[in-house]
Amino acid sequence: MRAVLQRVLSASVEIERQETRPIGPGLVVFLGVLKGDTPSLAKLLAEKITGLRVFSDQDDKLNLSLSDTGAEVLAISNFTLGTDCRKGRRPSFDMAAPPEEARALYQLFVQELQALGVRVTTGEFGAYMRVTAENDGPVTLILDTEKLGKRPMNT
DSSP: OEEEEEEEEEEEEEETTTEEEEEOSEEEEEEEOBTTOOHHHHHHHHHHHHHOOOEEOTTSOEEEOHHHHOOEEEEEEOGGGGOBOSSSSSOBOTTBOOHHHHHHHHHHHHHHHHHTTOEEEEOOTTSOEEEEEEEEEEEEEEEETTTTTOSOOOO
């Protein structure tokens, strides 16, 4: 799994140019599910994100987590995080998990965040979405379960 996290003052997702779902201060999490990802990786990633100290304390140091602050998450499924851009100019999506597998793991990831006490707003899996974010910092992080030593490298 790959996740891009952006700390935000506020964010929203507009789904199919109709419904808008907003959050206040927190994280926008773009989640890509890759071939070979498992339910245990969804749980691991949810735990990692919940505990990351990416929010400022009273001394303006990054010492507080989602758990400490009660900040929200806007979770957006994003299959384009499963791209390989090493060859040519057109990205290959061969590393991305098949849609039904990816949907199940995305939903499990959201459930795991909620079970850890995080308030989560979601996009719509497979839908056209417009994400608006007021970045804070900016603080942007990339997490890859491969880099956490939990997933064999896809080639």
